[in-house]
Amino acid sequence: MELEKAVIEAILKIGLPVKIGQLEKETGIDRNTLQKVVNDLSIKGILTTDRCYNKITAVKGESDDR
Template identity: 55%
Template sequence: MEKEKMVFQIIKDAGKPLKVGELERLTGMDRNSIQKIVNELHINGLIEIDKCYNKILGVKGEQNG
């Protein structure tokens, strides 16, 4: 649960769309773990993602660049 909170906070603080590779560099976690967390956050309606461009757009309901 702590990893999920960390990834969510990074997405929230970024203020811009992120890719999984950027989250990988920022967290030090492996890509597969991050992707699972991102998918779970999306399913729970906490973040928005753009599957076409493989980007995490940000926290649902907030304006990001």
């Protein structure tokens, strides 16, 4: 749960869209662990991901100004 919180905070700090590599640089957590956390958050409906480009495109509860 702490990893999930750290990932969400990093995503909000970086801004959207975010790639796993950007998260890796920001958090210092290894890529495979980040991918697992992002996949879990996506399954729970907290994050929206773009599988084609492997980007996180939205966080539930955040406004989308597009």
